[in-house]
Amino acid sequence: MQDRVMEKAAALLESGVCTRVLGWKTGEFFYDVTPAVFTSAEEVRTQMVYNPFCGPNLSKYLIAESRKEGKIAVFLKPCDTFSFVQLQKEHRIARDKVYAVGVQCDGMIDMDSLKALGLRGVTAAREVGDNLIVSTLYGEKTVPRREALSLRCRVCKSKRLNDCDEIIGEQGGDLPSDRFAQVEALEAMTPEERFAFWRSELSKCIRCNACRNVCPACSCEKCVFDNPGSGVRNKAAADSFEENLFHIIRAFHVAGRCTDCGECSRVCPQGIPLHLLNRKLIKDMNQLYGPYQAGADFDSKPPMLAFTPEDPEASIITNGRDGQ
Numbered sequence: 001m002q003d004r005v006m007e008k009a010a011a012l013l014e015s016g017v018c019t020r021v022l023g024w025k026t027g028e029f030f031y032d033v034t035p036a037v038f039t040s041a042e043e044v045r046t047q048m049v050y051n052p053f054c055g056p057n058l059s060k061y062l063i064a065e066s067r068k069e070g071k072i073a074v075f076l077k078p079c080d081t082f083s084f085v086q087l088q089k090e091h092r093i094a095r096d097k098v099y100a101v102g103v104q105c106d107g108m109i110d111m112d113s114l115k116a117l118g119l120r121g122v123t124a125a126r127e128v129g130d131n132l133i134v135s136t137l138y139g140e141k142t143v144p145r146r147e148a149l150s151l152r153c154r155v156c157k158s159k160r161l162n163d164c165d166e167i168i169g170e171q172g173g174d175l176p177s178d179r180f181a182q183v184e185a186l187e188a189m190t191p192e193e194r195f196a197f198w199r200s201e202l203s204k205c206i207r208c209n210a211c212r213n214v215c216p217a218c219s220c221e222k223c224v225f226d227n228p229g230s231g232v233r234n235k236a237a238a239d240s241f242e243e244n245l246f247h248i249i250r251a252f253h254v255a256g257r258c259t260d261c262g263e264c265s266r267v268c269p270q271g272i273p274l275h276l277l278n279r280k281l282i283k284d285m286n287q288l289y290g291p292y293q294a295g296a297d298f299d300s301k302p303p304m305l306a307f308t309p310e311d312p313e314a315s316i317i318t319n320g321r322d323g324q
Helices: 002-014 039-049 059-064 078-091 113-118 181-187 191-202 210-214 242-253 263-267 276-291
Strands: 020-026 033-036 072-074 096-102 122-128 131-136 139-144 166-168
Touching: 002 020, 002 039, 002 072, 002 166, 002 210, 020 039, 020 059, 033 039, 033 059, 039 131, 059 072, 059 078, 072 078, 078 096, 113 122, 181 276, 191 242, 210 242, 242 276, 263 276
Parallel strands: 020 072, 072 096, 096 166
Antiparallel strands: 020 033, 122 131, 131 139
16 A cells, blocks of 8 residues: 555656655654655655554645645545544635545554553564564564554544545445444443542643644634633643643533544543543434434534524433423
């Protein structure tokens, strides 16, 4: 797959279809893959990569890139294309300035999963069939690829590539997923246990804003937390209330628009499972207003922006019964 991605990126630049390519390059370590823009076929051939560590969702970078001169090509995995469509629905991307190449994906691998398997001193990894051959300072290890997947990829909701100009690999479809299992486990806790869980997790926050900056649904030109006139401007949490405030407000701001791409948890340096806040709201909206997937199409309206006479009055639902 990497060769096909590289060939396509170079061809798009050499043919003049695009002036730039948005893809991935290796950072300081082989697994430290980061988004990058390439302007020549030579840069693509020498710097661009596509491998099992290309987890970053590139869709948000198109907000700025599609405003520049010329057309930019972008490589999008299935989960990325949901964000791509959602951003277009919100008029954040100039679609005519983008050439979207969908890349079918078998799931991305991350170092946290490798460490959870007991691997240390990892220096390289390569795929061989359904296995991953991992080179470490202590020798080679073979692990099932499935067990090395990132947590979000283990509960993948869809292999469907949305709104792409062309596709590398086969078109896929929606998948059965138990992505709400962790949410249900939290719901089964007592209120006191849930409070203790989230206080423990959110107290780790260092307010680096990595989650906000990477989130495709967080696309405001100026965040409310950076606005001195908002009354909630906050650069560093001063107490436990402010630790809660930032993440809970952010979750409500993206409600109905979050595609559940999992980028927030992926980039968190403290390992906070921020995606669970978003999934809880997605699950609640599905139960109250019917199934909805942000970014699945261009026609459906988010449940929080649409009204039907059948909508339940959530404020009067008690003991599992609504009071209509």
